[in-house]
Amino acid sequence: xxxxxxxxxxxxxxxxxxxxxxxxxxxxxxxxxxxxxxxxxxxxxxxxxxxxxxxxxxxxxxxxxxxxxxxxxxxxxxxxxxxxxxxxxxxxxxxxxxxxxxxxxxxxxxxxxxxxxxxxxxxxxxxxxxxxxxxxxxxxxxxxxxxxxxxxxxxxxx
Amino acid sequence: xxxxxxxxxxxxxxxxxxxxxxxxxxxxxxxxxxxxxxxxxxxxxxxxxxxxxxxxxxxxxxxxxxxxxxxxxxxxxxxxxxxxxxxxxxxxxxxxxxxxxxxxxxxxxxxxxxxxxxxxxxxxxxxxxxxxxxxxxxxxxxxxxxxxxxxxxxxxxxxxxxxxxxxxxxxxxxxxxxxxxxxx
Numbered sequence: 001x002x003x004x005x006x007x008x009x010x011x012x013x014x015x016x017x018x019x020x021x022x023x024x025x026x027x028x029x030x031x032x033x034x035x036x037x038x039x040x041x042x043x044x045x046x047x048x049x050x051x052x053x054x055x056x057x058x059x060x061x062x063x064x065x066x067x068x069x070x071x072x073x074x075x076x077x078x079x080x081x082x083x084x085x086x087x088x089x090x091x092x093x094x095x096x097x098x099x100x101x102x103x104x105x106x107x108x109x110x111x112x113x114x115x116x117x118x119x120x121x122x123x124x125x126x127x128x129x130x131x132x133x134x135x136x137x138x139x140x141x142x143x144x145x146x147x148x149x150x151x152x153x154x155x156x157x158x
Numbered sequence: 159x160x161x162x163x164x165x166x167x168x169x170x171x172x173x174x175x176x177x178x179x180x181x182x183x184x185x186x187x188x189x190x191x192x193x194x195x196x197x198x199x200x201x202x203x204x205x206x207x208x209x210x211x212x213x214x215x216x217x218x219x220x221x222x223x224x225x226x227x228x229x230x231x232x233x234x235x236x237x238x239x240x241x242x243x244x245x246x247x248x249x250x251x252x253x254x255x256x257x258x259x260x261x262x263x264x265x266x267x268x269x270x271x272x273x274x275x276x277x278x279x280x281x282x283x284x285x286x287x288x289x290x291x292x293x294x295x296x297x298x299x300x301x302x303x304x305x306x307x308x309x310x311x312x313x314x315x316x317x318x319x320x321x322x323x324x325x326x327x328x329x330x331x332x333x334x335x336x337x338x339x340x341x342x
Contacts, residue, residue, distance in 0.1 A: 124281035
């Protein structure tokens with residue numbers, strides 16, 4: 001009996017935590033790589049529809065985002081509930097689109113100008129009128145590459 | 159003597175707070191992360207021109223007209239259709255496997271015409287667009303399997319994709335929408 005007790009007292013069992021930072025760093029780098037920092041606060045409700053034929057957007061710096069949807073509750077007193085456009089972090093009208101596109105364009109190197117894409121993040125409940133006006137304006141501004149943002153649909157259409 | 163002294167004072171940095179720092183960064187990134195990648199349906203809009211587009215006379219058998227009204231109902235070639243059936247009908251129209259008189263002469267002549275109302279729901283519009291695009295995607299895949307025995311994808315060499323698309327070109331013309339059900 002006394003033998004056992006003696007041995008325990010001699011060696012203190014401590015778990016080595018030396019590799020803990022490594023594990024945490026690994027997790028950290030994983031999240032750093034997959035992170036997309038939220039670039040602007042959404043002032044309109046955008047619930048994009050579901051679709052199946054999707055392409056992934058590459059090179060975020062070549063993409064400008066146009067949000068269309070109904071204002072969220074916070075802004076409904078001021079702006080009503082009819083669908084609105086949001087560019088960067090403020091409400092906008094169709095006439096603001098060319099300037100917005102131009103502002104994005106100067107941040108992109110010249111040779112890549114042809115690959116700039118507009119991502120239309122449009123709420124599913126919005127009617128086509130406003131979307132059509134935006135499309136027409138994009139065509140007038142010669143911004144022809146457009147991506148209708150959507151989520152993947154896994155179940156069948158009813 | 160001096161050497162001895164410096165050796166005794168170990169120069170190891172205490173790294174136990176490293177984990178805390180890493181945790182802090184980790185939590186920051188966890189909070190700000192939005193993992194969803196941006197995906198969507200890629201389209202190329204036609205260039206804008208002020209002039210009226212010249213009207214082409216087309217054989218009506220080569221035109222697959224899809225109308226969507228403000229009540230989100232579909233009229234495909236004059237008959238009310240369900241969105242779920244749209245893809246199959248479009249595929250049948252484009253390839254015309256049974257050589258029917260009222261479907262397209264050949265895939266290169268097939269034209270899909272899409273027209274919606276300003277009051278159509280965006281969700282419905284995108285679903286319709288998705289089905290039409292999906293019909294072409296499936297046909298490209300079948301063609302690719304037939305000639306190259308590989309599935310069609312964006313990773314396919316450009317000349318192969320071009321060859322497939324020249325056999326089955328995607329012609330989807332969108333007309334200026336009507337404004338019967340515009341939301342006020």
